[in-house]
Amino acid sequence: MNILAELRQRLRHALESVCDDPDAWCGLVKPAQDPKFGDYQANCAMPLAKRLGANPRELAAKIVAALDIADVCDVPEIAGPGFINLRLRPDFLEREANRVCSDERLGVPAATNPKRIVVDFSAPNVAKPMHVGHLRSTVIGDALYRILGFLGHHVVGDNHVGDWGTQFGMIIFGYKHFLDQAAFARNSVAELARLYRLVNQLSDYHDLREALPAQRAEQARRRDQLQAAEAAPPPADKPALDARKKELKRLHADLAALAEEITAAERKLAAVEADAALAAVAAAHPTIASAAREETARLHAGDPGNLALWRQFIAPCLAAIQTMYDRLEIHFDMTQGESFYQPFLAEVVAELSNRGIARESDGAVCVFVPGATAPFIIRKSDGAFTYATTDLATIAWRVRELRADTILYVVDARQADHFKLLFATAELWGYRDVELRHISFGTILGDDKRPFKTRSGDVVGLESLLDQAVVEARRVVDDGASEDTGESGTAFDAASRDRIAEVVGLGAVKYADLSQNRESDYVFSWEKMLAKTGDTATYMQYACARVGGIFRKAGVERGDVRRQAGAIRLTNPPERELARQLLRYSEALEQAAAEYRPNFLTQYLFDTANCFSRFFESRECAVLKAETEDLRTSRLLLCDLTARILSHGLSLLGIHTLDRM
RNA sequence: GUCUCCGUAGCUCAAUUGGAUAGAGCGUCGGCCUCCGGAGCCGAAGGUUGCAGGUUCGAGCCCUGCCGGGGAUACCA
Numbered sequence: 001m002n003i004l005a006e007l008r009q010r011l012r013h014a015l016e017s018v019c020d021d022p023d024a025w026c027g028l029v030k031p032a033q034d035p036k037f038g039d040y041q042a043n044c045a046m047p048l049a050k051r052l053g054a055n056p057r058e059l060a061a062k063i064v065a066a067l068d069i070a071d072v073c074d075v076p077e078i079a080g081p082g083f084i085n086l087r088l089r090p091d092f093l094e095r096e097a098n099r100v101c102s103d104e105r106l107g108v109p110a111a112t113n114p115k116r117i118v119v120d121f122s123a124p125n126v127a128k129p130m131h132v133g134h135l136r137s138t139v140i141g142d143a144l145y146r147i148l149g150f151l152g153h154h155v156v157g158d159n160h161v162g163d164w165g166t167q168f169g170m171i172i173f174g175y176k177h178f179l180d181q182a183a184f185a186r187n188s189v190a191e192l193a194r195l196y197r198l199v200n201q202l203s204d205y206h207d208l209r210e211a212l213p214a215q216r217a218e219q220a221r222r223r224d225q226l227q228a229a230e231a232a233p234p235p236a237d238k239p240a241l242d243a244r245k246k247e248l249k250r251l252h253a254d255l256a257a258l259a260e261e262i263t264a265a266e267r268k269l270a271a272v273e274a275d276a277a278l279a280a281v282a283a284a285h286p287t288i289a290s291a292a293r294e295e296t297a298r299l300h301a302g303d304p305g306n307l308a309l310w311r312q313f314i315a316p317c318l319a320a321i322q323t324m325y326d327r328l329e330i331h332f333d334m335t336q337g338e339s340f341y342q343p344f345l346a347e348v349v350a351e352l353s354n355r356g357i358a359r360e361s362d363g364a365v366c367v368f369v370p371g372a373t374a375p376f377i378i379r380k381s382d383g384a385f386t387y388a389t390t391d392l393a394t395i396a397w398r399v400r401e402l403r404a405d406t407i408l409y410v411v412d413a414r415q416a417d418h419f420k421l422l423f424a425t426a427e428l429w430g431y432r433d434v435e436l437r438h439i440s441f442g443t444i445l446g447d448d449k450r451p452f453k454t455r456s457g458d459v460v461g462l463e464s465l466l467d468q469a470v471v472e473a474r475r476v477v478d479d480g481a482s483e484d485t486g487e488s489g490t491a492f493d494a495a496s497r498d499r500i501a502e503v504v505g506l507g508a509v510k511y512a513d514l515s516q517n518r519e520s521d522y523v524f525s526w527e528k529m530l531a532k533t534g535d536t537a538t539y540m541q542y543a544c545a546r547v548g549g550i551f552r553k554a555g556v557e558r559g560d561v562r563r564q565a566g567a568i569r570l571t572n573p574p575e576r577e578l579a580r581q582l583l584r585y586s587e588a589l590e591q592a593a594a595e596y597r598p599n600f601l602t603q604y605l606f607d608t609a610n611c612f613s614r615f616f617e618s619r620e621c622a623v624l625k626a627e628t629e630d631l632r633t634s635r636l637l638l639c640d641l642t643a644r645i646l647s648h649g650l651s652l653l654g655i656h657t658l659d660r661m
Numbered sequence: 662g663u664c665u666c667c668g669u670a671g672c673u674c675a676a677u678u679g680g681a682u683a684g685a686g687c688g689u690c691g692g693c694c695u696c697c698g699g700a701g702c703c704g705a706a707g708g709u710u711g712c713a714g715g716u717u718c719g720a721g722c723c724c725u726g727c728c729g730g731g732g733a734u735a736c737c738a
Contacts, residue, residue: 338738414733415738520674533687616698
């Protein structure tokens with residue numbers, strides 16, 4: 001049972017006698033902020049009284065009188081300006097706890113009207129190695145996929161990989177001109193990545209070199225402009241003075257940004273020119289950028305040679321990213337990249353054009369969404385389609401073939417504008433029944449608060465991050481963190497230690513990302529990623545291992561305790577707190593699903609492990625040395641239920657637990 | 662220029678969408694293994710929620726204006 005939902009339902013009935021729109025108000029039942037206010041609180045009396053012109057405390061009393069919850073709560077208290085405080089009855093808590101104990105679904109009801117939800121996540125560019133930037137989409141998307149699935153929805157996980165864009169033109173060009181046969185034979189993916197980087201670097205080189213004189217001229221112009229502005233006599237009145245100050249500051253900032261851009265360009269140029277061989281290659285291919293674009297165009301036009309190369313490249317690239325997913329245990333129901341939608345693109349453009357939704361502008365075919373400044377370009381002036389076109393075709397396909405009710409795009413916040421235009425265009429096109437949602441997440445920043453890079457300027461590879469996390473975890477295991485207990489680290493054989501390190505290490509990385517509110521940017525820190533104390537997956541895993549320890553010491557199988565005749569009894573505060581917390585699992589999942597925010601679940605799990613630790617350490621809650629046999633069974637059941645919920649909750653985040661660690 | 666997001670404890674982040682005395686973790690300081698696993702527990706210090714107004718019973722959250730910082734902004738995805 002979802003207790004919160006139940007209380008809302010009860011309140012709704014009570015409100016029927018007070019107002020004519022109870023549905024609008026019953027949502028104002030919330031978990032209490034402070035234990036002294038009870039377990040839940042209804043905050044509806046104040047705003048409702050205002051609307052009805054009544055006294056809020058009197059209205060609260062009226063609501064309480066109409067409220068039929070004697071079987072669930074003690075008599076409600078009315079506090080402060082009109083809060084209705086609800087305290088769950090001990091016998092209700094016991095009854096529910098015992099019910100959940102024997103419930104496969106741990107008290108979480110399945111959705112009564114399941115939806116068909118497509119979760120579009122991860123979506124790396126297959127031509128490039130995965131890096132930390134891919135972690136958020138992958139991990140958050142996977143968690144949402146699992147949570148929504150457990151809640152009973154029909155979920156389709158789709159990895160919309162980038163397998164058809166300009167990067168393949170670059171690789172094809174690189175393959176034709178710079179291939180190292182031996183390296184390709186040894187490790188095709190690494191060699192393709194090298195070719196991509198090389199062509200990219202050379203294209204940049206020429207572009208930057210061409211742009212540099214103009215940039216320098218611009219820099220000089222702005223410097224003069226700034227000097228002139230600074231030399232001008234300061235205006236007398238305050239507003240004008242402020243405006244001038246602001247203007248000067250802006251000029252300074254612009255100039256600094258430009259200078260930085262020029263420095264970066266110079267550094268890139270120098271990197272090529274310092275390497276004689278590289279400089280020679282660059283000189284030999286002055287039009288490399290357009291040549292690469294032409295290779296892309298030929299591929300898109302169906303050129304047999306390029307298509308054959310593309311096929312040859314795509315398989316090992318997909319296999320390479322698959323090893324990453326295997327390690328992270330990320331599952332997709334389909335991996336349908338951009339290339340899949342290629343046959344539908346022309347039709348999308350034709351239809352939107354014919355229906356007057358799109359029109360030509362400067363040679364490109366665009367949709368001008370009312371209220372938006374930038375156009376949504378569905379065909380470039382050179383005739384090529386864009387990812388806008390692909391995304392539209394993808395919506396059509398998912399609605400037609402998958403009967404999607406909802407499509408979630410787990411994508412970086414920087415693409416918010418793109419999705420706004422995409423969704424608006426889809427609506428103009430007639431897709432009004434499908435719910436399209438951008439599950440946006442913030443950028444990973446470095447210590448300098450700018451998008452994350454290592455000192456060398458490269459992004460941190462995903463694999464090395466995972467490796468380091470596992471190595472770190474292995475070190476803790478080898479140190480024998482729990483050596484005092486008689487279950488020391490040294491008691492584990494090498495295979496067990498590897499397993500523990502892998503579970504703990506990967507759990508730490510995933511949890512660090514999931515416990516963050518996805519909307520906010522966050523500063524990447526190895527320390528945080530590798531942490532094993534505090535609000536970490538390790539903390540929950542440790543709680544599970546402690547439960548395992550208790551049962552080992554008791555010589556009892558966890559499943560057996562559940563099947564025995566005993567029952568949970570709540571005889572003191574730590575037991576009660578723990579039980580109440582365990583009964584909230586359903587609420588936590590609903591909340592996480594409603595906002596598509598896994599951090600609500602991590603928060604719940606941390607609170608739960610915390611409740612358990614207090615229970616575990618409390619002298620009044622000894623399990624094995626409980627005062628009576630009944631109490632011992634009751635507490636064993638509480639331990640078992642705690643571990644089941646922690647374990648299950650973590651599994652929905654893609655994180656394993658261990659019986660011992 | 663326009664649009665958009667953000668500013669919370671020394672640091673990294675929460676805050677149940679307008680609720681009661683703003684919470685965690687890390688770090689710092691002080692207590693806990695004669696007791697089921699110390700990867701733990703208990704406690705302390707630490708805040709004018711960037712600033713100034715406004716809306717109301719009530720504001721970190723909503724409105725206005727400033728200050729500061731990201732991001733996006735016509736043919737890369």
